Amino acid sequence: MQMSGAQMVCEAIIAEGIKIVFGYPGGAIMHVYDEIYKQNGFEHILTRHEQAAVHAADGYARATGEVGVAMVTSGPGFTNAVTGLATAYMDSIPLVVISGQVPLSLIGTDGFQEIDAVGISRPCTKHNFLVRSLEELPRTLKEAFYLARSGRPGPILVDIPKDITVEIGSFSYPDSVSIPSYKPTYKGNNRQIEKATEAIKKAKKPLFYIGGGVVLSNAYQLVRELVEKTQIPVVETLMARGVMGAKNPLLLGMLGMHGNYASNMAMSETDLVISLGARFDDRVTGKLSEFAKYADIIHVDIDPANIAKLVDVDYPIVGDISAVLQKMLPLLDNINTDRYQTWREILKRYDELHPQSYVDSDEVIKPQWAIERLGELVGEDAIITSDVGQHQMWAAQHYPFDRPRQWINSGGLGTMGFGFPAAIGAKKAYPKKTVINITGDGSILMNMQELVTAAEYKIPVINIILNNHFLGMVRQWQTFFYEKRYSETDLTFQPNWKALAEACGGIGYDVTTKKGFDAAVKDAIKQNKVCFMNVAVNRFENVLPMVPSGGALFNMMLPPKTEIGEE
Amino acid sequence: MTNNATNEKRVISVIVMNESSVLSRITSMFAARGYNIESLTVAPIPESDMSHMTIETRGNAKVMEQITKQLHKLISVYKVIEHEEMIEKEMVLAKFPIAENLADISVLASAYNGGVVNVGKDMIIVMVADEPKRIKYFIEAAQRYNPCEVVRGGVVAIER
Numbered sequence: 001m002q003m004s005g006a007q008m009v010c011e012a013i014i015a016e017g018i019k020i021v022f023g024y025p026g027g028a029i030m031h032v033y034d035e036i037y038k039q040n041g042f043e044h045i046l047t048r049h050e051q052a053a054v055h056a057a058d059g060y061a062r063a064t065g066e067v068g069v070a071m072v073t074s075g076p077g078f079t080n081a082v083t084g085l086a087t088a089y090m091d092s093i094p095l096v097v098i099s100g101q102v103p104l105s106l107i108g109t110d111g112f113q114e115i116d117a118v119g120i121s122r123p124c125t126k127h128n129f130l131v132r133s134l135e136e137l138p139r140t141l142k143e144a145f146y147l148a149r150s151g152r153p154g155p156i157l158v159d160i161p162k163d164i165t166v167e168i169g170s171f172s173y174p175d176s177v178s179i180p181s182y183k184p185t186y187k188g189n190n191r192q193i194e195k196a197t198e199a200i201k202k203a204k205k206p207l208f209y210i211g212g213g214v215v216l217s218n219a220y221q222l223v224r225e226l227v228e229k230t231q232i233p234v235v236e237t238l239m240a241r242g243v244m245g246a247k248n249p250l251l252l253g254m255l256g257m258h259g260n261y262a263s264n265m266a267m268s269e270t271d272l273v274i275s276l277g278a279r280f281d282d283r284v285t286g287k288l289s290e291f292a293k294y295a296d297i298i299h300v301d302i303d304p305a306n307i308a309k310l311v312d313v314d315y316p317i318v319g320d321i322s323a324v325l326q327k328m329l330p331l332l333d334n335i336n337t338d339r340y341q342t343w344r345e346i347l348k349r350y351d352e353l354h355p356q357s358y359v360d361s362d363e364v365i366k367p368q369w370a371i372e373r374l375g376e377l378v379g380e381d382a383i384i385t386s387d388v389g390q391h392q393m394w395a396a397q398h399y400p401f402d403r404p405r406q407w408i409n410s411g412g413l414g415t416m417g418f419g420f421p422a423a424i425g426a427k428k429a430y431p432k433k434t435v436i437n438i439t440g441d442g443s444i445l446m447n448m449q450e451l452v453t454a455a456e457y458k459i460p461v462i463n464i465i466l467n468n469h470f471l472g473m474v475r476q477w478q479t480f481f482y483e484k485r486y487s488e489t490d491l492t493f494q495p496n497w498k499a500l501a502e503a504c505g506g507i508g509y510d511v512t513t514k515k516g517f518d519a520a521v522k523d524a525i526k527q528n529k530v531c532f533m534n535v536a537v538n539r540f541e542n543v544l545p546m547v548p549s550g551g552a553l554f555n556m557m558l559p560p561k562t563e564i565g566e567e
Numbered sequence: 568m569t570n571n572a573t574n575e576k577r578v579i580s581v582i583v584m585n586e587s588s589v590l591s592r593i594t595s596m597f598a599a600r601g602y603n604i605e606s607l608t609v610a611p612i613p614e615s616d617m618s619h620m621t622i623e624t625r626g627n628a629k630v631m632e633q634i635t636k637q638l639h640k641l642i643s644v645y646k647v648i649e650h651e652e653m654i655e656k657e658m659v660l661a662k663f664p665i666a667e668n669l670a671d672i673s674v675l676a677s678a679y680n681g682g683v684v685n686v687g688k689d690m691i692i693v694m695v696a697d698e699p700k701r702i703k704y705f706i707e708a709a710q711r712y713n714p715c716e717v718v719r720g721g722v723v724a725i726e727r
Contacts, residue, residue: 119588130588132587180584180645181643304636305640308632309633
């Protein structure tokens with residue numbers, strides 16, 4: 001069929017089953033937007049910033065497991081999208097970002113709104129394409145979607161010169177993809193899986209270390225089955241919160257810099273780490289030479305480059321977590337779970353000794369209380385996104401996540417401003433679910449313009465701003481490591497949050513009491529409009545436990561057992 | 568992670584799809600992860616849509632493992648060969664003033680598997696192709712004939 005390049009882009013998006021595209025038009029992508037205007041195969045959401053478009057597509061992808069799509073124009077449109085690409089890249093999120101480019105004849109001439117998009121995005125995409133002719137456009141789009149969702153997922157950029165979107169040619173969307181140099185390993189080596197299984201049976205203090213790869217592989221039920229079968233304790237990374245379910249008795253909690261005592265001690269004392277889709281990030285390992293120093297390590301990961309990158313691995317298994325666990329589970333049929341009883345008891349005692357706790361107050365709202373209370377009010381059904389900072393860690397520590405894809409946050413890149421647009425994407429994916437962005441007074445301002453997007457499209461995302469009038473996490477480090485020199489972290493001057501939300505078509509709440517918190521959450525759900533809930537929390541609250549950067553996991557700063565005064 | 572004591576020279580061959588910007592994908596990976604490229608040669612493989620790159624780098628076993636894995640991860644990379652038993656050659660072109668002892672220069676070049684390739688009014692040009700270590704010796708020996716220009720070609724290697 002004869003059609004323009006712009007039409008081909010729309011046809012490819014429809015052929016891939018994409019229902020929603022987030023984006024922002026501009027000169028170089030205008031022809032594609034003209035086709036978007038004419039078609040009804042997918043919905044387009046106009047964000048108010050390209051970064052937010054990519055984060056929204058990312059949030060949609062994290063919530064559904066499907067490929068998210070964002071569209072931006074050339075030059076500044078593309079450069080605004082880079083933070084979104086990098087965020088998705090660090091957390092292996094399947095995205096296709098389509099960017100306009102100046103016409104082929106102007107490439108390299110420093111034309112208006114020209115930038116080397118493939119050059120800039122090379123380190124923060126799984127792969128990228130500059131389309132050089134109309135003939136290669138359909139195949140390139142097919143490959144982009146295939147690469148985004150296969151193997152270790154990731155963001156793919158397709159940069160399309162403007163003249164190619166106007167040109168007319170014949171369109172045939174390929175059924176399959178053939179990239180001879182790209183053959184991800186899914187199955188996992190049988191012999192290695194057998195050896196790893198034997199190691200599990202021989203270990204005395206084994207520990208499951210669950211990462212975001214389990215979520216990406218949709219392997220959580222298999223992981224739960226494996227844990228149930230073996231009765232081996234589990235720790236989760238930030239990205240894996242929800243995999244085990246908050247009530248699972250074998251779940252010790254999150255590990256790492258803000259992990260709890262039992263989790264970090266378990267990792268320090270285990271004799272066998274069974275790592276599933278986790279990448280030994282420095283926020284998890286602390287001082288590498290002290291990390292799991294008594295343990296052999298089984299590492300299952302679809303990306304061979306992740307294996308033995310930071311720690312020596314005794315049982316490397318390259319493969320998809322689901323495929324590997326399907327092979328591993330039958331091999332553990334006769335496992336003696338009593339063997340780990342003493343180990344489970346030791347860890348239980350650790351948890352009793354220093355549970356994940358905080359000292360509550362009747363005078364002021366503690367952020368941890370707000371998170372726990374939110375869990376009680378909206379619990380298992382809600383999708384929680386977050387920005388980056390103290391509120392993110394409190395949410396990860398205290399919210400009762402019950403399933404994967406319920407918790408959406410920027411782990412690898414740590415992108416402030418991610419939460420609100422990601423929540424918009426998640427809400428578009430699941431309109432009937434309550435979607436709440438837990439944010440801070442620093443983070444929310446980074447993409448607050450999306451209030452307008454959410455109001456226009458009636459996307460009722462609830463933004464709970466845990467407001468301590470600080471860039472809280474930086475302030476916490478300044479407290480501990482910079483003798484309380486609060487350099488440029490004091491955010492005493494603030495907008496009128498309620499008025500700001502209302503000015504943009506949403507609603508606002510100012511919350512100063514626990515009772516008011518309950519009332520605001522309930523009302524926000526009932527009002528069903530985008531909102532800013534400005535919650536005044538204890539200003540100098542710290543995220544604890546904390547392992548100082550570069551320290552050993554077992555050297556934790558623990559929460560106080562009684563109230564300590566402010567400043 | 569890097570242990571300088573075992574920071575040995577290594578040569579790898581990378582077979583890549585012959586497409587635009589593939590070279591920069593490879594070099595960006597080295598740059599972004601802090602690995603050094605000592606020399607790099609690249610040319611298309613005849614009658615295919617692939618190119619052969621020979622990269623000379625340095626690192627211990629762990630660094631080399633990461634380099635090969637990260638290269639493999641690039642979508643454009645078809646194959647990575649870590650050479651153990653290899654034939655390694657490097658080419659050099661050198662230009663000398665015609666006033667120098669041409670017979671000596673010719674003998675020197677032939678001792679290093681090369682010869683005179685051009686004689687002009689003012690200059691003589693020799694080419695040698697030999698093992699990288701011997702190329703170093705050739706360049707040292709050539710200094711006495713006051714070369715005005717020496718151009719090294721980078722290593723190419725093939726597994727034995």
